Amino acid sequence: MNESRESRSVAAWVAPALLPAINLALALALSAVVIVLVGENPLRALRLLATGAFGNAEAIGYTLYYATSFVFTGLAVAVAFHGGLFNIGAEGQAYIAGLGVALLCLGAGGWPTVLVVPAAVLVAGAFGAGWAFVPAWLQAKRGSHVVITTIMFNFIASAVMTHLLVNVLIKPGQQSPETREFDPSTWLPQLAEVAGALGVEIGRSPLNLSSLLALGAGALVWLYLWHTRWGYELRALGHSEAAAVYGGIVPARIVIVALSISGALAGMVSLNEVMGVQHRLLMNFPGGAGYVGIAVALMGRNHPIGIVLAAILFGGLYQGGAELSFDMPKLTRDMVVVIQGLIILVCGALEHALRGPVEALFRRSPAASQA
Amino acid sequence: MSESLLIAALLAAATARGAAPLVLAALGGLFAERSGIVDIGIEGKMLASAFAAAATAAVTGSAWVGLGAGLAASVALALAHGFACITHHGNQVVSGMALNITMSGLTAVLGNAWFQQGGQTPLLGGGGRFAPIQLPGAASLTGVPGLGLIYGEVVSGHNVLVYAAAAAVPVVAWLVYRTRFGLRLRAVGENPGAVDTAGISVAGTRYRALVVSGVLCGLAGAYLSIAHNASFIRDMSAGKGYLALAALIFGQWRPVPTLGACLLFAFADTVQARLQGTPLPGVGVVPVQLIQALPYVLTVALLAGFVGRAVAPRAIGAPYAKER
Numbered sequence: 241m242n243e244s245r246e247s248r249s250v251a252a253w254v255a256p257a258l259l260p261a262i263n264l265a266l267a268l269a270l271s272a273v274v275i276v277l278v279g280e281n282p283l284r285a286l287r288l289l290a291t292g293a294f295g296n297a298e299a300i301g302y303t304l305y306y307a308t309s310f311v312f313t314g315l316a317v318a319v320a321f322h323g324g325l326f327n328i329g330a331e332g333q334a335y336i337a338g339l340g341v342a343l344l345c346l347g348a349g350g351w352p353t354v355l356v357v358p359a360a361v362l363v364a365g366a367f368g369a370g371w372a373f374v375p376a377w378l379q380a381k382r383g384s385h386v387v388i389t390t391i392m393f394n395f396i397a398s399a400v401m402t403h404l405l406v407n408v409l410i411k412p413g414q415q416s417p418e419t420r421e422f423d424p425s426t427w428l429p430q431l432a433e434v435a436g437a438l439g440v441e442i443g444r445s446p447l448n449l450s451s452l453l454a455l456g457a458g459a460l461v462w463l464y465l466w467h468t469r470w471g472y473e474l475r476a477l478g479h480s481e482a483a484a485v486y487g488g489i490v491p492a493r494i495v496i497v498a499l500s501i502s503g504a505l506a507g508m509v510s511l512n513e514v515m516g517v518q519h520r521l522l523m524n525f526p527g528g529a530g531y532v533g534i535a536v537a538l539m540g541r542n543h544p545i546g547i548v549l550a551a552i553l554f555g556g557l558y559q560g561g562a563e564l565s566f567d568m569p570k571l572t573r574d575m576v577v578v579i580q581g582l583i584i585l586v587c588g589a590l591e592h593a594l595r596g597p598v599e600a601l602f603r604r605s606p607a608a609s610q611a
Numbered sequence: 612m613s614e615s616l617l618i619a620a621l622l623a624a625a626t627a628r629g630a631a632p633l634v635l636a637a638l639g640g641l642f643a644e645r646s647g648i649v650d651i652g653i654e655g656k657m658l659a660s661a662f663a664a665a666a667t668a669a670v671t672g673s674a675w676v677g678l679g680a681g682l683a684a685s686v687a688l689a690l691a692h693g694f695a696c697i698t699h700h701g702n703q704v705v706s707g708m709a710l711n712i713t714m715s716g717l718t719a720v721l722g723n724a725w726f727q728q729g730g731q732t733p734l735l736g737g738g739g740r741f742a743p744i745q746l747p748g749a750a751s752l753t754g755v756p757g758l759g760l761i762y763g764e765v766v767s768g769h770n771v772l773v774y775a776a777a778a779a780v781p782v783v784a785w786l787v788y789r790t791r792f793g794l795r796l797r798a799v800g801e802n803p804g805a806v807d808t809a810g811i812s813v814a815g816t817r818y819r820a821l822v823v824s825g826v827l828c829g830l831a832g833a834y835l836s837i838a839h840n841a842s843f844i845r846d847m848s849a850g851k852g853y854l855a856l857a858a859l860i861f862g863q864w865r866p867v868p869t870l871g872a873c874l875l876f877a878f879a880d881t882v883q884a885r886l887q888g889t890p891l892p893g894v895g896v897v898p899v900q901l902i903q904a905l906p907y908v909l910t911v912a913l914l915a916g917f918v919g920r921a922v923a924p925r926a927i928g929a930p931y932a933k934e935r
Contacts, residue, residue, distance in 0.1 A: 274717065278724040326704050374911075384914035385923070387651070387704050388860060391853055392907040399904035407898060531712055538705070572730075574719035574845075581713025589695035589706030 254602045255595075256546065260539055260587070262598060264553075267582040274578055278570050285568060292563025293556030299563070301432075301445020305517070307548075307555030308447075309334075309509045309526075311454040313533025314551050315461050316505035318542040320386075322465055323498045324478040329375060329390025330506035331530025332397035333368040337507030338514045339401065340367030342409070342419055342521035345514075349423030356426045357449070360515055361508070368507020369500040371397060376499030380492035386499065398524070405523055419521040428516035448516035450508065454551075457505060458544035464501070474498050506530060528577070535580050538588040554580065616757070620764040622881055627769065628839060629877035630870075631776040632657070632831040636855035637862070637869045638783045639827030643689075644864060645787065646820035647800040647926040651707030652692055653828050654852025655714035660685040660832025662718035665732040665843035666725065668739040674837050677739065681833035682826055688714070689825030693818050700930035711852070719845045730845035732836070741770040741838040770838040772830060779827065784866040796820055800924035803931040813931045831855070857910040864924060876906040 272282035293303050313330045320327035327333075340363040348356050375389035405417040431447040465471040473494050476484040481491060513525045532554055539553070540546030561576035586594070636653050643650035660681035668677025688710050695701035722730040746767035752759040787793040795816050798806045803813045835851070836843040858876055862869025883902040890896045 274720065278720065326702075328704075328708065378911070378915045382915045384911070384916075387649075388856070389911050389914060391651075392857065392911050395850060395853065395907045396904045396911075399900040399907075403898045403900035406900070531708070534705070534708060535712075570724040572720060572723050574716040574723070574730075577716025578713055578720060579716075581709050581711075581716060584705060584712060585695070585709035589701035589709050590699055592701060593695070593699040 251602050254599060256541060256543075258602075259595065259598060260541070260546070260550075262594060263539065263583065263587045266594075267579060267586045270582045270586075271575070271579045274575070275571065280568050280570055285564060285571060288564045288567050289557070289560035291560075293560030297443035298445055299559060301443055301447045303552065303555040303559040304451055305446040305448075305512070305555070306558040307551040308451040308454045308512045309529040310532050310536045310551035310554045311458060311548055312505050312508040312512070313529050314536030314540060314547040315457055315533075315544065316502045316530075317533040317537035318540070318544075318547055319461060319465070319474075319498055319505065320502045321537060321542050322471075322478050323474040323495060324481070325379070325495065325499060325502075326387050327372065327390055327499060327502045327506075328387055328534070329372060329393050329503070329530070330509075330533045331526050331528065332390070332394035333371045333503040333506035334509035334513075334526040334530055335394075335397045335401055335524070336371040337364040337368040338510035338521055338525055339404065340364060340507075341510045341514050342422075345422040345426040345519075346419060348426050350425055353425055353427075353429065357428065360426075360428075360511060361453070364507040364510050365504035366507075368510075369504040372499045372503020372506070373496070376496045376503075379499070380495040394530075402523065405521065409521065417523050421520045422515075424519075426515070427519050428511060430516075446517045448512065450512040450516050453508065453511065455548070457508060458548055461505070462544045470494065470497060506533070532580060535584045535587070538591075539583055613756075616760060617764075620760050622878075622885070623765045624768070625881040625884075626874060626878045627765065627773060627777075629880050630873045631769075631773040632834045632839070632851055633855045633858055633873040633877060634776040634870055635772070635779060635827050635831035635834065636852055637859040637873055638779050638866060639824040639831065640856055640859045641783065641787070641824075641864060641866065641869060642796065642820040642827070643824040644859065644927055645800045645924055646796050646817045647803060647924055647929065647931070648692070648696055648817055648821060649703040649707060649928050650692075650824060650856065651704055652688065652710040652852075653824075653831075653855050654848055654850070655707070655711035656685040656688050656825060656828035657832035657835065657848040657852045658711075658714045658718055658846070659688055660829040661836035661847055662722060662732070662832075662843045664833035665735065665836035666722070668735050668837050669726070669733045669842075672737070672739050674735075674739055674741050677837050678830075678833045681837075682829035685829030685832060686822055686825035689821040689828070690818070693821045696930065697814050697817050697821075700932060703928055703930075715846060718843070722843060722845065732843040735837060735841045739837065740841050741772060743768045743770055744774075770834075772834040772838045775830060776834075779830075780866055780870045787866065792816075792819070797924075800926050803926050807931075807933060813933075817931075828852075854906060857906055860923075861906075861910050861913055863922065875909075879903075879905050 275282040275285050292299060294300055316330045317327055341360050344360055344363045371393060375386050375393055378384040378389055379386040409419045410417050411420040428448045428450060431449065431451060432442050432444050434449065435442045465475065473489045476487060476489055477491055477494050485491065509526055509529050514521055518525060536547055536550045536554055540550035557576045557579060561573045565572050636657055640650040640653050663684035664677040664681030667680035668674050692706050692710060695706040696703045719730045722732060726732050749763045749767035752762050787796065795806060795811055799813055799816045807813050835847055854876060858872035859869050861872035879902055883899045886899065
């Protein structure tokens with residue numbers, strides 16, 4: 241009671257705008273310490289990072305291409321979070337979905353692209369959801385903690401995919417474990433081509449149709465969470481399981497549905513990576529996007545708009561980090577992973593540590609006099 | 612006959628070496644989780660310790676100084692985890708993942724910047740590394756059939772941290788089940804409110820548990836870089852922290868069954884490394900990757916209650932807020 245009155249009296253922009261900004265600044269300040277330890281100038285590194293990420297049209301294209309995958313995994317993690325569930329398995333779900341998309345694209349050579357794209361969306365969603373379904377079912381029906389089972393499923397996915405790529409799907413007569421290239425008719429059209437057909441000129445980049453799909457997915461997630469009964473039930477469950485059950489909500493069904501949706505969203509990463517850019521199935525293609533999703537969801541406060549913004553920020557970090565390592569060879573791309581980890585620490589694990597003092601600063605005077 | 616005995620002895624020795632870091636890390640996790648704190652961060656603590664130990668040993672030339680640095684790094688992370696989860700009631704899984712991800716990046720960045728070998732630390736030689744120890748009598752027993760082989764190959768000839776892992780199991784069992792600290796540890800993980808009522812600090816007990824976890828995970832990490840191998844390579848923990856967590860769950864949060872789980876997982880890995888495409892009688896060639904996935908599949912099956920039942924400490928994952 242007391243707490244809700246306090247939080248209502250804080251200026252509305254503090255929680256969604258100021259706190260993430262402070263969190264980001266804190267994470268960057270901690271990263272600056274690392275950069276100094278390495279013997280580089282943090283301010284110069286930040287400037288190089290920003291120019292590398294947003295300095296020209298091509299850079300922005302790459303930034304948005306990375307961001308697309310992070311929107312999908314961020315949404316995946318956020319949907320689960322709303323039900324009080326932690327899906328660490330987005331990485332494995334994306335990986336397995338890549339298998340489905342690859343099988344479709346390998347088999348559908350010559351099909352018209354307008355047919356392949358919707359089929360691929362369905363297949364990616366189904367494979368991702370399928371890989372999330374087992375942990376979801378075990379959580380709902382057998383009480384197996386979804387955090388542990390999704391971690392285990394990441395390792396199982398990795399083992400299964402290594403086996404398939406090394407022994408089954410590998411292109412004959414080739415050393416590296418990857419499939420043959422798909423037929424061009426099954427490639428996801430690049431955004432530059434689509435825009436060009438409509439008479440608009442944009443710079444060439446790996447950016448493809450899946451970016452628009454990511455925005456659509458964000459809108460659908462928003463509808464699902466705040467404008468459907470299932471979404472309401474999920475959020476109720478996340479707030480208080482006891483109250484939800486008292487209100488007639490059946491947790492098992494909600495958990496299974498939410499985690500399957502989460503897995504389907506994670507699966508969409510494969511559209512961007514496998515179908516949009518690589519045009520073949522590569523070993524370990526999600527490349528940590530599932531874990532970036534955790535940071536994106538936390539930073540974006542589990543809201544689709546916040547997630548899109550946070551995903552663009554992380555896309556910028558990944559693209560800018562690549563450019564940064566050219567100019568400062570001591571700062572490899574791993575520096576971005578450090579920043580990512582620190583953001584999870586500051587936004588996620590230490591959220592209560594910062595929130596109280598910051599909100600106290602901005603508490604409006606009538607409430608302050610009440611308290 | 613004697614050849615198959617030799618193979619069995621070598622398999623057993625390799626299993627012991629593979630199980631040692633798992634045992635140390637899982638026992639570390641046991642303290643944290645028994646106190647009610649989820650320890651997803653085992654992986655990060657191991658990685659930090661492996662890097663700190665190898666980097667320090669490379670600079671100082673002393674394995675013991677390296678070990679000290681590894682322990683310090685791991686304990687520091689454990690305390691950071693405690694600061695987020697105990698003091699500030701943060702989400703324990705989020706905090707653990709944050710540490711794992713940060714360390715995966717940080718060890719690579721620092722390793723690359725300080726040693727310029729693509730994230731690797733310089734090769735350790737001589738005193739920079741824990742060498743295998745020949746136990747007394749191993750040489751004189753070599754002539755004795757059977758016993759000489761078992762003593763010489765399986766029992767003797769490991770580095771000091773393997774013996775530390777072996778000794779840790781009874782010590783941890785005694786600590787957890789036979790001491791006042793152990794009783795408080797278990798109580799705080801089951802019913803922190805009751806412990807608080809008895810006038811014992813919940814936060815203090817949990818911090819102590821995390822420090823012990825830091826020490827044990829630190830030993831496990833140092834084992835990787837300055838005992839089993841002779842340098843740090845990037846991401847060298849390679850999921851062993853999560854495997855240790857799986858072993859801890861598979862061992863139902865108890866020391867001796869956890870040891871059993873570690874030995875099982877290490878044995879599966881040893882067999883997998885040895886088989887590499889050799890057909891098994893009656894089964895044919897088993898893909899190595901599927902054997903690698905076995906520990907994870909088993910753990911999921913156990914968690915699901917299909918083989919036995921894993922019951923976690925009751926208060927695990929829930930921050931404890933003192934009522935006012």
